[in-house]
Amino acid sequence: MISHPTAAELAEAVAAFDAEAVLPGDARQAFLARVADNARATLAREAEQGATLEAEAVDRLSALLGAVGDFAMLNARLCEALREGALDPLDPALLAHLRATAIGQIAIDQPSYGGLAALRDGGNGG
Amino acid sequence: MDVAAALDRLAPRLSPTATEAVNARRLSGGASLETWAFDLDDGTPLILRRRPDGAAMRETALSLASEAALIRAAEQAGAPTPRVVRVCAPRDGLGEAYVMRRLEGETLGRRIVRDQAFAGVRPGLARRCGEVLARIHAVPTAGLPDLATSDARGELARYEEIYHQLGAQRPILEAAFRWLESIAPPPPERPVLVHGDFRNGNLMIHPTGGLVGVLDWELAHLGDPAEDLGWICVNSWRFGEWRKPVGGFGDYADLLAGHGGEISLDRVRFWQALGSLKWGVMCLMMYSSFATGQDRSIERAMIGRRTSEAEIDLVALMEAPMGMLS
Structure with a gap:
């Protein structure tokens, strides 16, 4: 599950912003309104794709670590293996x-971030 | 505190032909520092930087008097900077503050990398950034205010400690810490003045004059000159122009040549990767002020979701590490 923030935290922050009184012409509020729109779009994409992504991640992690468990447990175990040096950070299976x-x-x-195209291009702009 | 009234009283001391300050307005910006734009009635355009009343100084940030001293030192070394007009004294009634000239130009990266208005200066900008950084890095360090000294390993350790305190489980960041630790360059023989935040947003770009001012010296320190060269190559400040590694407007070769050619691309790419890693940790840090309730704004919540932008950049760098420092 995606955290920092979780979808629930994001939804809470959007709701809090929507509950604020509108201040016409306030530049800061206009900026925050755009951030809230982005947050709503993020939440919609997560609702659509999040469960599939997590299931796929669990499959990959199980294969990589030779263990079974839920996403949080397997992801924590991967972090621990990296921290302890049990896994080479440039190991091809890990990188995949x-x-x-x-x-x-x-x-x-x-989804519009340039780093996605750069990664698919294999160069990160050189 | 009535900043506008204090500026009014200060006006004659800022310019011999001025009697009052006009159009004082607070610019949007950081919580740790206020930035005000104002004019004198003789037409002089100025900026006030001041610490808000009661604001705690960030542990790593410089005092504003030190910041002003660095700007003056960089100007003496030939780097473009806004001229410091006055470091405020207690009797000025503005608290910890200084006043500098307001430069004409644009700091918004999105415009600098895309707008037609900057098409003429973009081709020369990466080389110019290298040249300007070389001047900053050549500032004699003996006369500078007390500055912290850092190096690659120290920065890695500092950010890893912060990351652990945040309690996040991010395997890409964990892998990046181990990878960068294994290839970290030794400290430079002679630490130089490092700007510490040389990137789109802190560079004043004029449509015909190009880079006319290096702003925001709050994070300056002594260290590896390649740190500044790598930071401006972090993909997060390319504003979609990811094929142009230097700030979304130029190429590595021009940046390196402008600097003098003595720093290797591998060393710059190391600091670029460390820059992405630091940015990822910073996003988590900013999110944590939402999580702890210190700042419940939607902005603080959403910035946590920019951690994945640093992560995808780190994966790209880990996939193509080239002959990094080998």
Whole structure:
């Protein structure tokens, strides 16, 4: 599950913003309104894609770690293995998982981000 | 505090031909520092930087008097900066503050990398950034205010500590810490003045004059010159123009040549990757002020979702590490 923030936290922040009194001509509020629109779009994409992404991540993590469990448990175990040096950070199987993870999450968080095209292009702009 | 009234009283001390300040307005910006734009009645355009009343200084941030001293030192070394007009004294009634000239131009990266108005200066901008950074890095460090010294390993350790305190489980960041630790360059033989935040947003770009001012010296320190060269190459400030690694407007070769050619691309790419990693941790940090209830704004919640932007950039860099520092 995506965290920092979770979808629930994001929805809560959007609701709090929507409940605020509208101040016509206030530049800060206009900026926050655009952020809230982005948050709503992110939530819609997550509602659509989040469960599939998580199921795919669990499959990849199980294969990578040779373990079974839910996403939070397997993801925490991967972090621990990296921290302890049990996994080489440039290991191809690990990188394949990280690549899929990054592509899946940016598709929810910020699908127009240039880094997605750069990763698919294989160069990050050189 | 009535900033406009205090500026009015200060006006004659800012310019011999001025009697009052006009059009004082607060610009949107950080919570740790206020930025005000105003004019004198003789037409002089100015900026006030001041610490808000009661605001705590960030642990790593410089005092405003030190910031002003650095801007003056950089100007003496030939770097384009806004001229500091006055470092405020207690009797000025503005608290910790300084006044500098207001430059004409644009700081918004989105416009700088795309607008037709900047098409003429974009081709020369990466080289110019290299040249300007070389001047900053050549500032004699003996006469500077006390600055922290940092290096690659120290920065990695500092950000990893912050990351752990935040309690997030991000395998891409974990892998990036281990990878960068394994290839971190040794500290430079002679630490130089590093601007610390040299990127779109802090560079005043004029449609014909190009880079006319390096702004926001709050994060300046002593360290590796490649840090500044790498930071402006972080994809997050390319504003969609990801094929142009230097700020979304130029190429590595021009940046390196402008700097003098003595810094390797691998060293710059290391600092670029560390820059993305730092940005990812910063996004988590900013989100944490939402999580703890310190700032419940939608902005603070959403910035956490920009961590994945740093992560996808790190994966691209880990997939193509080239001959990094080997």
